[in-house]
Amino acid sequence: MADLFDSVLKQAVIENHAAEMAAIPSEAELAELYTFSDEHNRKMKKLFAADKRKTAVAFALRFSKTATAAAAVIVCVALATNPSVSAFFKDIFVKITSGFNQHEFNDDTIITIENFNHDLRPTYLPEGYRITFAYYSLISMLVEFNDEDFNLISLQYGLANSIAISVDNEHSEPHSILVNGREAVFYESNTEDRPSYFVWNIGGYGFVLSAQIELDEFIEIAESINIF
Amino acid sequence: MFLILSTIENEQERRDIAALYEQHRHTFLHIAMGITHNKQKAEDAVQDAFVEIIKRKDKIFSLDCNHLRSYLVITVKHRAINIMRKYEKLSDTAFDELDYNLESGEEAVDEQVINKINHERLMALVNALDEKYKTAVEMKYILDFSIKDIAARLSISQENVKTRLHRARAQLKKQLESEVSANG
Numbered sequence: 456m457a458d459l460f461d462s463v464l465k466q467a468v469i470e471n472h473a474a475e476m477a478a479i480p481s482e483a484e485l486a487e488l489y490t491f492s493d494e495h496n497r498k499m500k501k502l503f504a505a506d507k508r509k510t511a512v513a514f515a516l517r518f519s520k521t522a523t524a525a526a527a528v529i530v531c532v533a534l535a536t537n538p539s540v541s542a543f544f545k546d547i548f549v550k551i552t553s554g555f556n557q558h559e560f561n562d563d564t565i566i567t568i569e570n571f572n573h574d575l576r577p578t579y580l581p582e583g584y585r586i587t588f589a590y591y592s593l594i595s596m597l598v599e600f601n602d603e604d605f606n607l608i609s610l611q612y613g614l615a616n617s618i619a620i621s622v623d624n625e626h627s628e629p630h631s632i633l634v635n636g637r638e639a640v641f642y643e644s645n646t647e648d649r650p651s652y653f654v655w656n657i658g659g660y661g662f663v664l665s666a667q668i669e670l671d672e673f674i675e676i677a678e679s680i681n682i683f
Numbered sequence: 684m685f686l687i688l689s690t691i692e693n694e695q696e697r698r699d700i701a702a703l704y705e706q707h708r709h710t711f712l713h714i715a716m717g718i719t720h721n722k723q724k725a726e727d728a729v730q731d732a733f734v735e736i737i738k739r740k741d742k743i744f745s746l747d748c749n750h751l752r753s754y755l756v757i758t759v760k761h762r763a764i765n766i767m768r769k770y771e772k773l774s775d776t777a778f779d780e781l782d783y784n785l786e787s788g789e790e791a792v793d794e795q796v797i798n799k800i801n802h803e804r805l806m807a808l809v810n811a812l813d814e815k816y817k818t819a820v821e822m823k824y825i826l827d828f829s830i831k832d833i834a835a836r837l838s839i840s841q842e843n844v845k846t847r848l849h850r851a852r853a854q855l856k857k858q859l860e861s862e863v864s865a866n867g
Binding site: 460463464465466467468469470471472474475476479480482485486488489491492494495498499502503506588 | 700701704706707708709710712713714716722723726729730733734737738752753756802805806807809810820821824825852855856
């Protein structure tokens with residue numbers, strides 16, 4: 456009897472919902488009745504823009520297993536023929552391709568899957584940002600921070616000797632920066648709607664920050680992440 | 684290769700969600716206004732709904748066209764209800780769970796009642812359900828969501844979901860039985 460009532464109820468729910476949906480005026484009719492506030496339109500625009508940036512970050516950041524020794528040699532040879540690039544990235548091997556710079560790290564500290572720390576977080580964030588999303592795999596971590604206007608700061612990190620971090624090089628200019636005395640690479644965005652990137656490694660981890668913030672904010676966030 | 688391929692798919696999904704919003708945004712506002720009767724609160728409900736929809740975009744595109752539209756509408760309704768409850772400072776989550784723990788097992792509906800159920804009357808009673816119960820019922824019967832999925836989407840415990848479904852069914856059965864009894 457419970458199953459029979461359930462079937463009857465289900466049918467009633469479905470038909471009632473269908474009747475409700477059919478009773479809704481058309482979008483065209485409703486567009487004549489309602490307008491949205493500028494504030495709402497701004498927030499929805501930011502929401503979709505934040506989602507777009509998240510997709511762009513994922514597209515630009517491809518975590519993969521480290522290249523073979525032969526490929527690493529090829530990369531080093533390529534760097535040797537371009538003194539300015541090899542001078543920039545002493546402990547970070549950079550493979551320059553069309554559209555992306557791929558970074559592989561030379562880190563003295565070896566972190567294994569077993570002792571990978573998924574809880575590395577910055578103790579400094581620009582005002583108004585709070586954590587809104589976190590995703591982890593065995594060898595990597597993605598954490599996102601948003602403010603109330605849906606501006607996004609994305610932090611990804613992984614095992615330094617097991618990942619490669621690729622960054623868009625078509626819409627940014629690379630600069631060598633020091634973070635806690637170690638070399639880092641700052642990719643300054645040269646378009647208004649794209650984020651800048653900040654790549655560095657320390658303590659066995661490779662990191663990348665993505666956001667539309669100033670360089671000093673990137674440095675402060677990076678330096679506030681306590682590995683030890 | 685995997686990450687490249689998945690992000691291409693995600694880019695397509697993002698465009699579809701933005702397109703969905705543009706195509707139906709006045710409908711969503713209309714749905715929310717029906718609950719909030721306040722434009723600002725209705726806009727907040729639409730924003731909240733799409734924050735949730737974007738978070739679950741990889742799952743919602745597995746729904747067929749009709750279920751997708753239903754899911755979007757139900758999500759907007761749920762967010763509008765949440766806003767009204769926050770505005771009215773109502774908090775009944777703990778109360779729901781307490782009631783579930785106190786009530787014993789569900790009683791079967793009498794066969795005589797089932798045979799005499801007026802279908803249109805049942806639809807009317809479903810329509811008149813408290814919105815928080817109706818949302819859970821719609822997610823279960825229209826979208827075929829599991830208890831776990833409903834709990835995740837409503838941000839309540841699984842026990843609370845069971846309580847709401849139980850109370851909805853109990854309320855409907857009680858009303859039907861009394862009507863059948865009154866009509867003889």
